[in-house]
Amino acid sequence: MGVKPVDSAPGAGKTIVTQMSPNWITSRLDFLANWARANSLWPMPFGTACCAIEFMATAASRFDISRFGMERLGYSPRQADVLLCAGRLPFKLAPVIKRIYDQMPQPKWVISMGACASTGGIFDTYAMTQGIDTVVPVDVYVPGCPPRPEALLYGILLLHKKIRGETMVDKAIREEEILSRGGLRLPPEFVDEVSEPFGNSVHQTRSA
Amino acid sequence: MRREFGDKIGRALESCGDTIVYVDAGRARAVLAWLKETPDQEYNYLTDITAVEYRDAELPMEVVYLLFSLRRKVQLCVKIALPKDGDLEVDSVVPLWQGANWLEREVFDMFGITFRDHPDLRRILMWETYSEGHPLRKDFPLRGRLSRSEQVRRALHANPEAHYSMEELSIAESFNDLPEDMRQRLAQGERDRIPELGGAPGDG
Amino acid sequence: MGEKRTVELDLATPGWDASGQPARVPLGVAEAAGEIGAVEGGIGSEHLLLNLGPQHPATHGVLRLVVELDGEVVVRVIPHIGYLHSGFEKLGEYRFYNQIIPLTDRTDYLAPMANNVCLAMGAEKLMGIELTERCKVLRVIACEMSRIISHLVWLGTTAVDLGAFTPFLWTFQERERIYDLQEAWTGARLTTSLTRVGGLMADIPDGFEAGLRASCKRLPQVLDEAERMLTNNAIWCARTQGIGILSAEDAINFSMSGPMLRASGVDYDVRKDRPYLDYETYDFDVPIGENGDVYDRYLVRLEEMRQSVRIIEQALDRLPDGPINVDDPRVILPPKTAAMNDMESMIFHFKQVMEGVRAPVGEAYFAIENGKGELGTYFVSDGTAKPVRWRIRPPSFINLSALPKMAEGHLIADLIAINASVDIVLGEIDR
Numbered sequence: 151m152g153v154k155p156v157d158s159a160p161g162a163g164k165t166i167v168t169q170m171s172p173n174w175i176t177s178r179l180d181f182l183a184n185w186a187r188a189n190s191l192w193p194m195p196f197g198t199a200c201c202a203i204e205f206m207a208t209a210a211s212r213f214d215i216s217r218f219g220m221e222r223l224g225y226s227p228r229q230a231d232v233l234l235c236a237g238r239l240p241f242k243l244a245p246v247i248k249r250i251y252d253q254m255p256q257p258k259w260v261i262s263m264g265a266c267a268s269t270g271g272i273f274d275t276y277a278m279t280q281g282i283d284t285v286v287p288v289d290v291y292v293p294g295c296p297p298r299p300e301a302l303l304y305g306i307l308l309l310h311k312k313i314r315g316e317t318m319v320d321k322a323i324r325e326e327e328i329l330s331r332g333g334l335r336l337p338p339e340f341v342d343e344v345s346e347p348f349g350n351s352v353h354q355t356r357s358a
Numbered sequence: 359m360r361r362e363f364g365d366k367i368g369r370a371l372e373s374c375g376d377t378i379v380y381v382d383a384g385r386a387r388a389v390l391a392w393l394k395e396t397p398d399q400e401y402n403y404l405t406d407i408t409a410v411e412y413r414d415a416e417l418p419m420e421v422v423y424l425l426f427s428l429r430r431k432v433q434l435c436v437k438i439a440l441p442k443d444g445d446l447e448v449d450s451v452v453p454l455w456q457g458a459n460w461l462e463r464e465v466f467d468m469f470g471i472t473f474r475d476h477p478d479l480r481r482i483l484m485w486e487t488y489s490e491g492h493p494l495r496k497d498f499p500l501r502g503r504l505s506r507s508e509q510v511r512r513a514l515h516a517n518p519e520a521h522y523s524m525e526e527l528s529i530a531e532s533f534n535d536l537p538e539d540m541r542q543r544l545a546q547g548e549r550d551r552i553p554e555l556g557g558a559p560g561d562g
Numbered sequence: 563m564g565e566k567r568t569v570e571l572d573l574a575t576p577g578w579d580a581s582g583q584p585a586r587v588p589l590g591v592a593e594a595a596g597e598i599g600a601v602e603g604g605i606g607s608e609h610l611l612l613n614l615g616p617q618h619p620a621t622h623g624v625l626r627l628v629v630e631l632d633g634e635v636v637v638r639v640i641p642h643i644g645y646l647h648s649g650f651e652k653l654g655e656y657r658f659y660n661q662i663i664p665l666t667d668r669t670d671y672l673a674p675m676a677n678n679v680c681l682a683m684g685a686e687k688l689m690g691i692e693l694t695e696r697c698k699v700l701r702v703i704a705c706e707m708s709r710i711i712s713h714l715v716w717l718g719t720t721a722v723d724l725g726a727f728t729p730f731l732w733t734f735q736e737r738e739r740i741y742d743l744q745e746a747w748t749g750a751r752l753t754t755s756l757t758r759v760g761g762l763m764a765d766i767p768d769g770f771e772a773g774l775r776a777s778c779k780r781l782p783q784v785l786d787e788a789e790r791m792l793t794n795n796a797i798w799c800a801r802t803q804g805i806g807i808l809s810a811e812d813a814i815n816f817s818m819s820g821p822m823l824r825a826s827g828v829d830y831d832v833r834k835d836r837p838y839l840d841y842e843t844y845d846f847d848v849p850i851g852e853n854g855d856v857y858d859r860y861l862v863r864l865e866e867m868r869q870s871v872r873i874i875e876q877a878l879d880r881l882p883d884g885p886i887n888v889d890d891p892r893v894i895l896p897p898k899t900a901a902m903n904d905m906e907s908m909i910f911h912f913k914q915v916m917e918g919v920r921a922p923v924g925e926a927y928f929a930i931e932n933g934k935g936e937l938g939t940y941f942v943s944d945g946t947a948k949p950v951r952w953r954i955r956p957p958s959f960i961n962l963s964a965l966p967k968m969a970e971g972h973l974i975a976d977l978i979a980i981n982a983s984v985d986i987v988l989g990e991i992d993r
Contacts, residue, residue, distance in 0.1 A: 196617060198624050198646055199989050200671035200752055203715070207741070207751075210734035225619045240992075241513035242485050243624060243645045246616050248514060272664070275649030276493055276502030276509075277484070284510050296752055334514075338507030345506035375687070376927060403830070404817045405929070406955045410942050413950055424927055424940070424955075428814065428828070431835045435927065457817025460963040468651075483644040483992060493652055500649075500656055 172319045180317045187231070187257060188310040190219035194230030194254065196247060198237030201264035204296040205236040213299035218306055227253040232309065233286070236296075238266035240277045244285050251286040256324045259289045259313070261305055264296050270345070271295060280345035284336060287327065378435040386438050387449040393425060393434070394454055401425035401434055404451070407461040409469045411442075411496050421448055421471060440471065450476040468494035485516045609637060612974070616645045622719060622981070623988030625962075634973045639966050643959070646992035654952035658918030659685045659759050662952060667753040669954060670990040672715045673708035674754045675744070676932050682757035683838060684928040684939030688921050691760050691893060696884045698839045700766065703774070703877045704756055705839070705930065706870040707744070710781065711737050712933030712985075713863045717788060720860070720982040724801050729788045736784045739777045746770055759919060760894045761887030771878055778871045785867060793861070802856040806968040806980035809854060816964040819957050820935025821862045822984060826854030832931035846873050856983040863985075866933075893919050918947030927955075934958050934985055954993055958986040 193215075197205055209215050209223070224230030227250045239247060251260065262282050265271035268291040270280035279285060289312060292305035316323055327335055334341060381389045393401045405424040412419075418439040425434045440446050450473035451458045462473045463482040470492035473479060480486055484493070489512070490503045502509055614627040624645035630638040650669060654662045666677040679701045686693065693701075714737050718730035741751040746767050748754040756763055792798045808818070813826040823830055831848045833841040849865035851858030887894040895914055896907035921943040929938040935957025942951040961984050969977045 200668055202623075203671055204752060207734060207738070210738075211731050212735060212738045223619075225617075238646065238648055240645065240647050241509060242516075242647060243616060244510065244513045245516065246624075246645070250617055272668075273648045273653065275500055275653055276490065276498070277647045277649045279510060279513070280506060284506075285514070298751065334507060334511055338505070338511075341507035341510060342505050376925075378925070403814055405936070406927075406938060406940065406953070408940060408951075408953045410951045412942075413944060422940075424938075428830055428835075433836075433927070455817060456812075456815045456967075457960055457963065460959065461817075464959075481644075483647040485644065493649065498652075500652060 172317060176317065176319055180319075181314075183318065184314045184316055188313040191231045191259070191306070191309070191313075192222050192224040192229065193220050193232050193234045193261075194224050194227050194250065196233055196235045196237075196250060198235070198239065198243065199266070201236035201267065201296040204299060205234065205263065205302065208299035208302050213303065215303070215306070218303070218310075220306070227251075228255060230254055231257065232259045232261055234261045234263060235267045235282050235286075236263040238264075238271060238273055239279045239282050239285070241279055242277070244279055247282060248285050252326075256326070259309055260286055261290045261292060261309060262288045263292045263302055263305070265293055266295070268293060274347050284334075284341050284345070287335065376433060376435055378437060380437050380439060383438050383440060383448050386436075387451060387454070390423065390425075390436065390451055391454055393436070399427065400429055401427045403428050404455040404457050404461075405433070407451075407458055407465060409465045409471055409494075411469065411494070413496060415442070415496075418442060419446065419469065419471070421465065423451070446471040447474060448472075449474050452476055468492055470495065485513075487516055616642075622986055623991075625981075625986065625988060625991075627965075627977070627981070629974065629977065631974060634975075636969055636972055636974055636977050639969050639977060641962055641965055643962070643988070643991050646988045648989075648993065650993040651952055651954070655948060655950065658947050659921065659949070660919070662949075663757060664753065664755045666954075667755055668989055669956075669993055670712075670932065670934065670937070670958075670987050671752060672987050673712035673933050674752060675704040675756045676708035676712075676930065676937065678755060678757040679705055679839075680928065680930045680932070680937050680939050682759055683930065684926055684941050685759045685921070687928045688924060688926040688941045688943055689759065689893070689919070690922070691888055691890070693761070693839075694885055694888060695882045696765075697761050697886045697888075699877050699881050700762060700886065701757070702839050702841070702844070703874055703881075706874045706877070707740055707774075709870045709933040710867055711740050713867050716863060716933075716982075716985045720979075721788075721792065723978050723982040724798065726792065726798070729791060732784055732788060736777075736781060739773075739780065743770060743773050743777065746773070758887070758894065760890060761885075765886050771881075774874065775878065778874055781871055782868060785864060789864065793864075799857065801975075801979055802860060802983075804853075805856045805972060805976045806983060807853060807855045808964060808968050812964070812967060813854065816967065817960045818935070818964060819960070820932065820985075821859050821866065822935065822961050822964075824849065825851030825858040825862045827852055832929050832936050836929060838928070838930060844873050844876050846876075856979050859983045859985075920945065920947050921949070929955065932957060934987065934990070935961060937990075954990070956990045956993065958984070958988075959991040962986050962991060 195202070195205060207213060209221065215221060227233075231254075233247075233251055233254060235247060251258070260282070262268045266273060266278070267282050268288075270278050272295070274280070282288060290305045290309045292302055294301050297305070393399045403426040405426050406422075407424075408422050410420045410422060418441040421438045421440065423436040423438075425436060426432070427434075438448055440448070446469070448471065450462055452462065452473075452475070459477065460482060462476055463479060465471050466473065466476075466479055467481040467483050481488060490509075491498050493502075504512070610631045612629045612631055614625075614629060616624040616626045618625075626642040626645065628640045628642065629636055648668075650665055653665060657665070663678055663681055666681045667674040670677050683701075714733040718733035721727070721729040744754055745751045747770060748756050748763060808816075808822070808826050810827045813823050813828055818826070818828075819830070819832075827850060829848070829850050832838075834848055846869045847865075849862045849869070851862050891907065891910040892914070895901070896904075896910055900907040901911040902908070921941070923943060923945045925940070925942040927938055927940045929936050931937075936955065937957055938953075938955030940951070940953035940955065941949050944950045965981065965984060969980045972980065
């Protein structure tokens with residue numbers, strides 16, 4: 151789309167300090183830490199709508215996220231690793247998910263499940279955020295309306311892959327974001343641009 | 359078609375097999391009470407309350423009451439026409455049917471029609487300090503009046519859970535016991551404090 | 563009673579201030595999204611304000627309950643909704659009637675086919691369209707399947723709320739069978755978009771009937787298993803009997819519908835009292851409760867599932883051959899081969915897709931009996947292809963408004979049980 155997010159992300163004056171250079175020991179420790187983290191990701195199910203039902207189906211016997219160590223649903227954000235936003239996020243719920251995300255301790259990841267959580271889905275209306283990434287940073291987007299349980303599992307496996315690629319040497323990965331610009335984590339022009347309708351939906355907002 | 363009692367004001371018509379009766383706003387509660395209590399009518403079940411605004415700006419807005427008689431198994435639709443240039447206000451029917459409580463709150467939230475004597479008329483679907491307007495009005499655009507980033511910003515600061523509204527506290531009794539700053543906040547409605555764009559990190 | 567104090571917590575998160583020093587950044591919200599801790603000092607004299615926030619495992623969605631507690635007794639409870647408000651009704655004013663059907667999947671997402679049927683029937687009432695026989699029977703099957711899966715979710719999640727986890731897995735396994743059938747029929751497990759104005763999206767595939775009969779044979783066994791676990795269980799009975807009683811007059815006054823109303827003893831079922839889709843020709847019973855407590859609602863819903871199986875079997879036995887769509891090319895898309903070869907069909911196709919099907923001026927309200935209660939669709943049309951007003955009469959919204967009446971005076975654990983018994987689905991409440 152030809153848009154680059156401003157990469158001086160919120161929080162001017164932040165410096166990234168790497169205290170060690172990557173070496174053989176850190177890579178072995180990374181492997182161990184990432185293996186442990188990836189294989190027991192306790193999800194924080196922020197289930198709002200239909201995708202929550204598919205998430206529940208994924209957690210049930212047939213598709214079984216227990217095989218990935220995720221059957222222990224962390225309803226308290228303090229005990230959860232991955233915030234799984236399943237379903238649409240209206241504006242009224244935006245401060246709630248921001249709150250929950252802030253309450254989760256590092257390391258934490260976010261999976262945006264479904265079209266509505268990723269981009270607003272079919273709801274390009276006055277009440278719906280056009281994607282949870284306008285409010286919290288997202289690691290994996292799982293498309294679908296709702297995504298099949300297999301799709302969600304694929305998204306989880308992608309997250310595993312992402313986690314295994316992390317390293318302790320780069321502190322920036324696990325830093326908390328500080329809000330600025332009046333509370334938005336992305337520049338307002340960027341939020342407006344990604345929320346614009348495109349394609350067919352541009353014509354669908356005529357009444358009669 | 360059902361012709362009721364003599365002092366009903368308005369017209370009646372039939373649409374797709376349903377009977378619709380128009381009632382004047384001033385007599386509405388009396389008519390609805392009559393419909394509920396008279397042994398012949400007995401519309402004791404309130405199915406729905408909603409409102410309609412037409413695309414044609416000349417037509418008045420309508421508040422629609424869908425009533426059903428459980429014994430006679432008959433449905434009736436009662437409408438009140440509210441011209442848009444007047445007050446958008448009707449009498450609340452909560453004293454007749456408790457189920458009207460939330461239904462009227464929703465009509466207020468979506469259309470801006472107020473209900474006299476409603477016990478707790480606040481917004482129900484949008485957050486209470488929502489300032490963009492009443493969404494289901496025809497002059498309200500589908501995507502809202504503000505830009506998306508502004509909507510996100512306002513939403514993040516609306517803090518619907520921030521401070522409890524007066525209805526939630528044991529109202530008059532506990533107000534005086536609250537600490538001074540909390541009392542001030544409640545009185546002023548601090549929950550909607552939206553900082554300016556471009557503020558320093560850590561603001562808001 | 564003593565003075566009542568309200569507790570306000572000030573929560574903040576670690577962050578950095580402008581000079582790069584660590585500081586606490588207040589989150590600006592004074593209450594936690596989960597449960598708040600107890601009041602200090604003066605145990606017997608204060609009320610506690612507890613916020614069962616929008617994010618909570620037992621609220622069945624994003625419902626916020628503000629509870630004022632005197633010890634463990636609920637003095638007041640105020641439900642807050644709107645956390646899933648998506649602007650459905652506004653969006654419907656910008657869509658053709660057939661384009662609204664996918665929207666209805668997402669309102670009551672536990673029973674999508676019933677929503678599709680309700681909307682299509684509302685539009686058909688508005689346009690004055692008569693359905694074919696096969697379509698009617700298939701829609702009855704769809705509605706009853708939806709009722710079954712809705713009640714199965716209710717059973718699983720209510721059991722989880724009250725501490726019995728295993729029935730959740732059983733009911734979801736049973737739902738998977740029905741999901742397979744839905745997927746075979748419509749292509750989607752959950753967002754089915756089954757109906758079109760004047761007909762259905764597709765006929766049932768081969769093997770559907772056999773699969774449905776097998777599922778209908780298996781379901782009563784699963785229900786028996788769940789009943790063996792719960793119905794005469796001392797803990798279950800203690801936690802559900804006498805809890806959340808709603809008298810018949812109150813239930814009518816609060817405009818309850820569905821199992822909530824029938825468990826209180828009121829005999830109102832839209833299928834029997836305002837029959838549609840030839841329901842008067844099917845042989846089934848409607849369970850009515852006596853006490854209006856949580857236990858009665860549980861029994862009513864279990865029995866409704868068994869009756870749904872009965873209806874489905876009758877429907878499958880009587881399923882006639884024939885077309886599923888009404889034979890009106892202005893309303894139903896012509897088959898693709900005709901649209902490609904025949905000029906008139908192509909024009910009809912073009913008009914329907916580009917301009918939509920126009921409805922006559924007027925309005926129509928149509929109600930069906932959903933798993934949750936009376937689901938209604940109210941359309942107002944001004945003669946164009948997009949409705950002036952589309953209103954969903956949401957059963958869960960109205961049922962939930964009686965929660966304060968039912969729960970005040972009970973313990974907080976009972977509040978969870980009562981909330982579960984209302985069987986809410988936030989998509990429909992908030993729309």
